[in-house]
Amino acid sequence: MINTVASVAQEIYEELGEQSDTSIAAIAAWIRRNIGGLSNMLDKKYEIKDGTYEITPNLTDIEKYIFKKMYSIYYFDLKIKSTASLTSTDYVSVKDDFGSIQKINSNEVLRNFYSIRKQEYEELKSLIDTYNLNQVNPLQIAGDDIFPGNYNPENIDRTIYGN
Numbered sequence: 001m002i003n004t005v006a007s008v009a010q011e012i013y014e015e016l017g018e019q020s021d022t023s024i025a026a027i028a029a030w031i032r033r034n035i036g037g038l039s040n041m042l043d044k045k046y047e048i049k050d051g052t053y054e055i056t057p058n059l060t061d062i063e064k065y066i067f068k069k070m071y072s073i074y075y076f077d078l079k080i081k082s083t084a085s086l087t088s089t090d091y092v093s094v095k096d097d098f099g100s101i102q103k104i105n106s107n108e109v110l111r112n113f114y115s116i117r118k119q120e121y122e123e124l125k126s127l128i129d130t131y132n133l134n135q136v137n138p139l140q141i142a143g144d145d146i147f148p149g150n151y152n153p154e155n156i157d158r159t160i161y162g163n
Helices: 005-015 024-042 061-084 106-135
Strands: 091-094 101-104
Touching: 005 024, 005 061, 024 061, 024 106, 061 106
Parallel strands: none
Antiparallel strands: 091 101
16 A cells, blocks of 8 residues: 555544544644654655655555654644643633532643653654664675584583483
């Protein structure tokens, strides 16, 4: 399947749970702006074709997952910024049945977003390290680094084997 900006944006949007504070178009714009970041992290050149918006070379599942993780970190950065601007006020929730009131501490919400973002970042680093490690191939295999052995079954120390 060919990866396009729209298809990757659609996947990210669905995996976020179709949040009302973002859209597929906003995610697609982020993808177009950050394809170079993916290239730098994975040491591989990705481009978006004009007109068709196809991502070349085609993203593998792990590359797509890394890109989604990058967006997830960006998403939580936005959440942290929007919550940080509201830290001076606490939210109050009024429930219908018996008139109960719930006060939410915005500092606690902010702390939770930081924790989730940190966890996402650690997972991204681990994914990138594993990806890059799996992409490493030896530069040269000369074959002359092994000395010829001299195996003679008569020279085996019989005391080791109990004979």
